[in-house]
Each structure stands twice: as structure tokens, then as C-alpha cells.
Amino acid sequence: MQQEAAIREPLILGEKTYGQITDDVMAPVVGxxxxxxxxxxxxxxxxxxxGIGCILYLLGxxxxxxxLNKTVGWAWDITNxxxxxxxxHAGTLxxxxxxxxxxxxxxxxxRSAEAxxxxxxxxxxxxxxxxxxxxxxxxxxxxxxxxxxxxWVNFNSxxxxxxxxxxxxxxxxxVFWYIGLIPDFATIRDKVxxxxxxxxxxxLSFGWSGNAKAWxxxxxxxxVLAGLATPLVFSVHSIVSMDxxxxxxxxxxxxxxxxYFVSGAVFSGFAMVQTLLIIMRKVMNMEDYITIKHIEYMNxxxxxxxxxxxxxxxxxxxxxxxxxxxxxxYAFLNxxxxxxxxxxxxxxxxxxxxxxxxxxxxxRTNIMFTFFMSIIVNIGMWxxxxxxxxxxxxxxxxxxxxxxFHPTFVDIGCFIGTIGIFFVLFLLFARFFPVxxxxxxxxxxxxxxxxxxxxxxxx
Amino acid sequence: MxxxxxxxxxxxxxxxxxxxxxxxxxxxxxDQTDHHNRFWANIFINGFFFFAISLGALFFLALQYATxxxxxxxxxxxxxxxxxxxxxxxxxxxxxxxxxxxxxxHIYHWMDPEVYNPDSDHYDAIIAxxxxxxxxxxFWIRTLAYLGVWCYFAYLFRKxxxxxxxxxxxxxxxxxxxxxxxxxxxxxxxxSTASWDWIMSIxxxxxxxxxxxxVFSGIWVSAMIFLVLVTIYLKGKGFLPxxxxxxxxxxxxxxxxxxxxxxxxxxxxxxxxxxxNIPEEVTYYIxxxxxxxxxxxxxxxxxxxxxxxxxxxxxxxxTIGYLIVVGLIIxxxxxxxxxxxxxxxxxxxxxxGFMEIGMFLGFLGLFLYVVFNAFTKAPMMVKNHPYLxxxxxxxx
Numbered sequence: 001m002q003q004e005a006a007i008r009e010p011l012i013l014g015e016k017t018y019g020q021i022t023d024d025v026m027a028p029v030v031g032x033x034x035x036x037x038x039x040x041x042x043x044x045x046x047x048x049x050x051g052i053g054c055i056l057y058l059l060g061x062x063x064x065x066x067x068l069n070k071t072v073g074w075a076w077d078i079t080n081x082x083x084x085x086x087x088x089h090a091g092t093l094x095x096x097x098x099x100x101x102x103x104x105x106x107x108x109x110x111r112s113a114e115a116x117x118x119x120x121x122x123x124x125x126x127x128x129x130x131x132x133x134x135x136x137x138x139x140x141x142x143x144x145x146x147x148x149x150x151x152w153v154n155f156n157s158x159x160x161x162x163x164x165x166x167x168x169x170x171x172x173x174x175v176f177w178y179i180g181l182i183p184d185f186a187t188i189r190d191k192v193x194x195x196x197x198x199x200x201x202x203x204l205s206f207g208w209s210g211n212a213k214a215w216x217x218x219x220x221x222x223x224v225l226a227g228l229a230t231p232l233v234f235s236v237h238s239i240v241s242m243d244x245x246x247x248x249x250x251x252x253x254x255x256x257x258x259x260y261f262v263s264g265a266v267f268s269g270f271a272m273v274q275t276l277l278i279i280m281r282k283v284m285n286m287e288d289y290i291t292i293k294h295i296e297y298m299n300x301x302x303x304x305x306x307x308x309x310x311x312x313x314x315x316x317x318x319x320x321x322x323x324x325x326x327x328x329x330y331a332f333l334n335x336x337x338x339x340x341x342x343x344x345x346x347x348x349x350x351x352x353x354x355x356x357x358x359x360x361x362x363x364r365t366n367i368m369f370t371f372f373m374s375i376i377v378n379i380g381m382w383x384x385x386x387x388x389x390x391x392x393x394x395x396x397x398x399x400x401x402x403x404x405f406h407p408t409f410v411d412i413g414c415f416i417g418t419i420g421i422f423f424v425l426f427l428l429f430a431r432f433f434p435v436x437x438x439x440x441x442x443x444x445x446x447x448x449x450x451x452x453x454x455x456x457x458x459x
Numbered sequence: 460m461x462x463x464x465x466x467x468x469x470x471x472x473x474x475x476x477x478x479x480x481x482x483x484x485x486x487x488x489x490d491q492t493d494h495h496n497r498f499w500a501n502i503f504i505n506g507f508f509f510f511a512i513s514l515g516a517l518f519f520l521a522l523q524y525a526t527x528x529x530x531x532x533x534x535x536x537x538x539x540x541x542x543x544x545x546x547x548x549x550x551x552x553x554x555x556x557x558x559x560x561x562x563x564x565h566i567y568h569w570m571d572p573e574v575y576n577p578d579s580d581h582y583d584a585i586i587a588x589x590x591x592x593x594x595x596x597x598f599w600i601r602t603l604a605y606l607g608v609w610c611y612f613a614y615l616f617r618k619x620x621x622x623x624x625x626x627x628x629x630x631x632x633x634x635x636x637x638x639x640x641x642x643x644x645x646x647x648x649x650x651s652t653a654s655w656d657w658i659m660s661i662x663x664x665x666x667x668x669x670x671x672x673x674v675f676s677g678i679w680v681s682a683m684i685f686l687v688l689v690t691i692y693l694k695g696k697g698f699l700p701x702x703x704x705x706x707x708x709x710x711x712x713x714x715x716x717x718x719x720x721x722x723x724x725x726x727x728x729x730x731x732x733x734x735x736n737i738p739e740e741v742t743y744y745i746x747x748x749x750x751x752x753x754x755x756x757x758x759x760x761x762x763x764x765x766x767x768x769x770x771x772x773x774x775x776x777x778t779i780g781y782l783i784v785v786g787l788i789i790x791x792x793x794x795x796x797x798x799x800x801x802x803x804x805x806x807x808x809x810x811x812g813f814m815e816i817g818m819f820l821g822f823l824g825l826f827l828y829v830v831f832n833a834f835t836k837a838p839m840m841v842k843n844h845p846y847l848x849x850x851x852x853x854x855x
Contacts, residue, residue, distance in 0.1 A: 005848065005849045008527070100712075246730075253735050254669075255728045255731045258723075259669070319666050
């Protein structure tokens with residue numbers, strides 16, 4: 001058993017026993033959904049349906065229904081894509097990087113963060129898909145044999161690298177998430193009494209027996225996957241950033257993009273985890289497991305990554321002047337003072353200035369404030385992508401083609417739709433899946449559980 | 460346990476310093492380059508490289524406090540000792556910058572007032588456009604601010620650490636967490652600006668937003684390599700009985716991971732500039748590829764592939780032999796990284812001979828002497844650190 005210093009705060013509150021952890025995590029699975037679950041689910045489902053309607057209209061009519069024009073040929077579609085991919089970063093960071101750093105607090109949040117990652121990446125994948133116009137030809141993004149004719153993917157294009165990076169990331173995240181779920185499914189299988197759920201959970205748990213050898217392999221594969229997933233966390237958003245940075249567009253081409261996008265992605269991902277978990281811990285009575293300390297740690301990650309993003313903004317701004325290249329300087333001047341200045345300042349306020357409030361311990365341990373801030377950061381990070389994409393394009397090298405971008409109801413509808421689908425999926429997850437890794441949590445009960453910590457201190 | 464600076468080590472380091480002095484004198488006399496730029500470039504490469512190791516150690520120490528990490532507590536005195544070279548490193552850098560101000564060398568092209576003068580033949584419109592930032596008074600204010608604040612924190616953490624041994628309790632520890640956070644914020648900005656001021660401005664026309672983070676990763680990895688090697692040495696001599704295989708493993712992981720970080724940033728910067736091929740940016744790499752081809756790609760291979768392939772396995776990171784071999788190779792590799800940031804912009808082509816090797820050895824001797832001397836000033840094991848027991852029981 002590893003020694004834990006007395007000054008570390010407990011991660012599981014109250015007088016918990018192993019059995020109680022199982023019961024607490026299983027309560028939503030075996031119980032009935034309460035009224036608030038149905039209300040949120042209903043709203044999400046309506047949003048999802050509206051979005052699906054808009055997507056069908058888009059596919060039936062064509063990409064012209066979006067507000068794109070000759071100058072701004074890429075706007076909400078790619079903004080939403082990058083936003084969703086970014087959100088999909090926190091899960092794997094929590095499960096892989098924090099596992100490698102032996103952070104015990106990850107155990108209360110990794111399951112739902114990973115689920116969020118998977119759903120977010122799915123929502124991201126919607127965007128390039130529907131942007132193709134002829135979605136039924138989507139398989140052309142893969143390098144397929146030349147029987148299809150002379151069309152062949154362009155290996156020099158970062159858009160293709162994106163296909164590889166994101167599909168790899170999605171596969172590894174999914175496997176990671178699912179392997180973690182297997183022992184917990186098995187616990188549910190052993191506990192539920194109704195025939196049908198027992199059958200389903202039994203199938204899902206792949207005949208997990210829980211013997212020592214199985215656990216040994218479980219831990220080994222977790223480490224191997226963590227090792228594989230860590231470079232993926234970096235590669236995915238680095239390659240997304242290269243979609244822009246390999247170009248020669250002022251405002252897009254800057255070398256800081258890869259690490260800065262990664263940091264921004266983790267930043268937005270943690271904000272979304274906060275949004276989801278603060279509601280979930282309340283609705284599902286998980287306050288003893290997802291404690292204020294957990295929320296505080298996540299807020300610290302938010303300050304750090306938000307500040308890294310802030311340093312990157314200032315670096316870009318400074319170097320655009322320092323470079324002496326007039327196009328480069330203008331791109332940034334236009335961002336801060338041009339017709340889209342409002343979006344730039346929303347971004348600056350939400351991403352750089354407001355997270356600094358978390359330096360105050362009172363604020364970062366305040367649940368309502370954290371929830372509010374998580375929404376602010378989500379908004380800010382959406383605007384960051386909007387600023388990068390639209391403000392760099394709308395005033396190009398030729399002043400006669402300068403223009404503005406105006407979203408149509410289809411742009412808005414599709415975006416709202418992905419939010420709806422995302423929440424529908426997450427709510428279903430919260431209802432039928434073990435939202436905390438209950439078996440892993442048990443491993444830290446005796447070192448980080450409140451009553452055991454007290455006991456250890458007394459002796 | 461107290462560290463004993465053996466006579467043999469003292470003599471070895473003194474011999475190294477002597478070689479360095481000889482290399483400096485002969486190098487300076489035989490230096491045919493304009494304004495003895497080759498000599499001064501070597502002063503800067505070595506001065507910066509070893510200064511950076513102590514700065515990296517200071518950063519790592521602050522990171523340990525701020526992240527509430529326990530595993531490195533048993534080697535905390537090693538990290539602190541390494542950070543104590545920072546004062547001498549800072550002094551060397553100041554001498555080098557002063558030499559620039561007095562025009563003893565022309566490594567910083569922009570320090571020449573002629574380039575700002577529109578009537579002069581040497582007028583350079585691009586550099587003149589940067590005058591608001593690249594001017595001597597502002598440069599000196601910035602440089603002294605970075606060096607002053609960094610040295611202050613090195614002094615502060617050291618003082619507090621010795622105080623904690625005496626006083627006990629957790630008060631010092633919590634104060635350290637706050638100070639570490641303040642240092643990290645300051646460092647986040649100044650590590651970038653310092654690398655623009657001191658290194659990027661050598662190639663005055665050129666710019667890259669990633670440059671500061673790239674230099675930072677080099678600083679960090681050099682510090683981690685040194686910490687791995689010196690910990691292995693000290694443990695071998697029996698001065699660190701509490702350090703077990705798990706601690707060595709963790710240090711090895713850092714060396715492995717930060718090598719990846721460095722490679723990632725090296726590649727990001729290179730790939731984006733190479734791919735876009737914009738004239739004002741790509742010149743930087745054209746010089747390096749035309750005149751330093753083998754070295755340029757060689758160090759990437761060395762600093763990335765070696766640690767990746769050799770240290771991937773768990774056992775390799777727990778085996779001292781592997782760590783020493785890889786550590787020594789990439790230690791030299793990262794010295795060459797600094798070399799490649801400085802020399803192409805100052806000399807334009809490869810100059811490598813007795814002066815380079817001798818001065819490297821001389822600075823190495825000085826660095827080791829100062830650091831080992833710092834080790835003698837305090838017990839090698841901290842007392843009363845709240846995570847000490849946790850660290851001693853580390854088992855992975």
C-alpha cells in the first residue's frame with residue numbers, strides 16, 4: 001500500500017465501504033430516471049431533432065444553404081468541427097496523461113470525461129461529413145484502391161492527415177473507455193436481478209471473471225493504452241492546427257499553432273467536463289466522489305491551460321508586429337479593431353481574462369461560479385475558432401472581395417443540433433452506464449477515503 | 460547525509476576549467492572572424508547552455524511545489540543544488556551582453572546604431588521597424604529583470620528549503636506553493652521573451668511564434684538530463700540512500716517525455732515553415748540546411764530517435780547503463796541544438812575545432828564545480844518536508 005501524506009485532502013468523503021461505492025454508482029442504473037433527467041432529455045431531443053432536420057435540408061438542397069460566400073469559404077462548419085474536437089481532448093488527457101502522472105483524483109471523473117470525448121469526437125466528425133455535399137461519397141476521404149478511378153487522396157494535405165489522426169484518436173479512446181468499463185459492467189451484471197438487463201450487461205462485460213490474472217492484464221493494457229493515447233492527445237489537435245498553419249494565409253500561418261491548439265483544446269475540454277459533472281454530481285448524488293477538491297483541481301487545469309492560450313495570443317500579436325510583414329500585422333490589427341472586433345474581445349475576455357479569477361481559492365471552490373465559468377470558457381473557445389477562421393478570411397489580399405459572413409438558420413440549426421445529439425448521448429450514458437469507475441475507485445478508498453485518512457493519522 | 464566533494468573530483472573539474480582557459484586564450488588569438496565573433500559565440504553558447512540547465516532545474520523545482528508532487532522530494536537537494544549555478548550563469552551572460560553593447564562582438568546586428576540610420580549605407584528598414592522593441596535600453600531593462608527575478612527565486616527556494624529543515628511544520632511548504640505559482644507565471648512569459656531577446660534576435664529579420672516554447676523545451680530537457688546523470692552519480696557514491704529504482708525510473712521518464720516534447724516542437728516549427736515556404740521565414744532553415752545539413756538533421760535524429768527507441772521500455776528506464784548512455788548522447792545533442800541556434804546567424808558556416816570543444820569542457824568544469832560545491836552546503840536529504848515519507852515509499 002502506498003503511503004499518502006497527511007496534508008493531502010481526501011478524495012472520497014464520508015464513511016464509505018466497498019459495498020457502498022458499488023451501490024452508489026449503481027443507483028442510477030437500477031433506479032428509475034427522475035423528472036429532471038426527463039426534462040433535460042426532452043429538451044436535448046428536440047434540439048437534436050431540429051438539427052437533424054436542418055442537416056437533412058442541407059443535404060437535400062446543398063451547401064449553399066449555409067452562409068458561406070466566395071471570400072469566406074469556411075466558417076461555422078470548420079469552427080464547430082474544431083470546437084468539438086477540442087472538447088474531445090479532456091477525456092483522453094484525464095484518462096491517459098493523468099494516469100501516467102499517477103493522479104488519483106482522475107478516477108472520479110475519467111469515465112464520464114471519456115464518454116464525453118467519444119461523443120464530442122462523433123459530433124466533430126459530423127461537420128466535414130455534411131460539408132461534403134454528397135455525404136454518400138464520404139468514403140472518398142480514405143485512400144482507397146484506384147479501381148474508383150483516378151481520384152486519389154492528397155497525402156500532402158493536412159486535411160487528410162486529420163482523417164487519420166481523428167479516426168485513430170477515436171478508436172483508441174473508444175477502446176480505452178470500453179476496457180475500463182468491462183469490470184464495472186461485470187459488477188452490474190452480478191448485482192441486477194431483472195432478466196433482460198442481466199443478459200445485456202453480461203454481454204457487455206465480455207465474461208469478465210475478476211480473477212487476479214484478468215486484473216493484471218487489465219492494468220497492463222491500461223498503461224499501454226495510456227502510453228499510446230498520450231501522443232495522440234498531442235497529435236490530433238496539432239494536425240487540426242496544421243489545417244490552417246500550413247497555409248500562407250496571414251493569421252493562419254504561425255508556428256505556435258500546434259502546441260497552442262492542444263492547450264486550447266484541453267482548456268475547452270475541461271470546461272465541458274465541469275459543465276457536465278457539476279450537474280451530474282448533483283442529480284445523481286455523487287457529491288462524495290466528485291468533491292470540491294476535484295472541481296478545484298480541474299479549475300487549476302483551466303487556469304494553466306487558459307494562461308498558456310493567453311501567452312500564445314499575446315505572442316502572436318507581438319510577433320505579427322515584430323515580423324514587420326504588413327499583411328501579418330494587418331491580420332491581427334483587423335482582428336482586434338476591425339468589423340469582427342466584438343468577437344475578438346469576447347474571445348479575449350472569456351478565455352484569458354475571466355479564468356484568471358480562479359486564482360482566488362474562494363472562487364475556484366465555488367460550485368455555482370465554476371459552472372458559470374465553464375459556460376463562459378465554452379463560449380470563449382467557440383469564438384476563438386471563429387476569430388481565427390472568419391477574421392483571417394473575410395479580408396483577403398484583394399480589397400475588392402472583402403466581405404462579411406452571416407450565418408443562416410441552417411448554420412445555426414446544424415450547430416444546435418450537434419449540441420442536442422451530444423446531450424442525448426451523454427444523458428443515455430449517465431442513465432445506463434456506470435458513471436464512475438467503481439472498481440478503480442475502490443483501490444484508493446483506503447489511502448484517500450476520508451475515514452481511513454483520519455484513522456491513519458491517529459495511528 | 461552530507462555530500463563530500465572529493466579531491467579527485469575537484470582536480471578533474473579544475474583540469475577541465477584549465478583546458479577551457481587555454482581554449483579561450485588560443486581561440487581568441489587565432490580567431491580570424493570579424494570582431495572575434497567565433498570566440499564570443501562560444502561564450503554565449505556555453506554560457507547559455509549551462510545557465511539554462513540551472514534555470515530548468517529551478518523551473519522543475521517550482522513545478523514540483525505547484526503540482527503538489529511528492530516523488531522527487533528525495534532528490535530535492537540535487538535539484539536545488541543544480542539551480543545554484545544560476546548566479547554565475549547570469550553573470551557570464553551579462554558579460555556577454557555588455558561586450559555586445561561595447562561592440563566587442565557583432566553577434567547582435569541590431570546593436571549597431573548604423574542599421575537604424577536612414578542615411579547610412581548599413582541602414583536596414585526591417586530592423587529599423589523593430590526599433591521600439593530591439594533597442595539597447597529596453598533590452599537591458601528586460602534582461603536585468605529576467606535575470607534578477609529568476610536569481611531571486613533560486614535564492615528564495617533554497618533559503619526556504621533550509622529553513623524547513625530547521626522549523627518543520629507545513630507553513631513553509633504552503634508558502635512555497637504560492638511562490639512557485641508566481642514564479643511559473645513570470646517564467647511563462649519571460650522564458651519566451653528572453654529567448655526572443657537573446658537568441659531569436661541574432662537572426663534579426665527572422666521570426667517564429669513558436670521559438671520561445673521551443674527554446675523552453677530545450678532548457679527543460681537539458682536540465683532533466685543533467686538531473687538524471689548527477690542523481691545516478693550521487694547514488695553510486697552512496698550519498699542518496701533513499702533514492703530507489705522507482706525514483707530513477709521517474710527521472711528517466713522525464714528525460715524520455717521531455718525529449719518527445721522537444722522533438723514535437725522542433726518538428727512543428729520546422730514543418731510549418733518548410734511547408735509554407737514563405738521567403739522571410741524559410742531563410743532561417745535554408746542557411747541551416749545548406750551549411751549545417753548533417754548537424755541539423757543529425758541532432759533531430761539524436762535527440763529524438765535515441766531516447767525514443769532506447770528508453771521506450773520500462774526496464775530501460777530503470778537500468779542505469781541505458782540512462783547514462785542515452786543521457787550523455789542527448790546532453791551533447793542539446794548542446795549542439797544551442798550551437799545551431801547561434802552559429803548560423805553569427806558565422807554563417809560551420810566552425811568546429813579545439814576552441815569549441817575546449818570551451819565546452821571548461822564551462823562544464825566550472826558548472827560542475829559550482830554545483831558540487833552547492834551540494835556540500837546542505838545535507839543531501841531534506842527533513843520535515845510534508846511529502847517526505849510518501850516519497851521515500853515510492854514504489855512503481
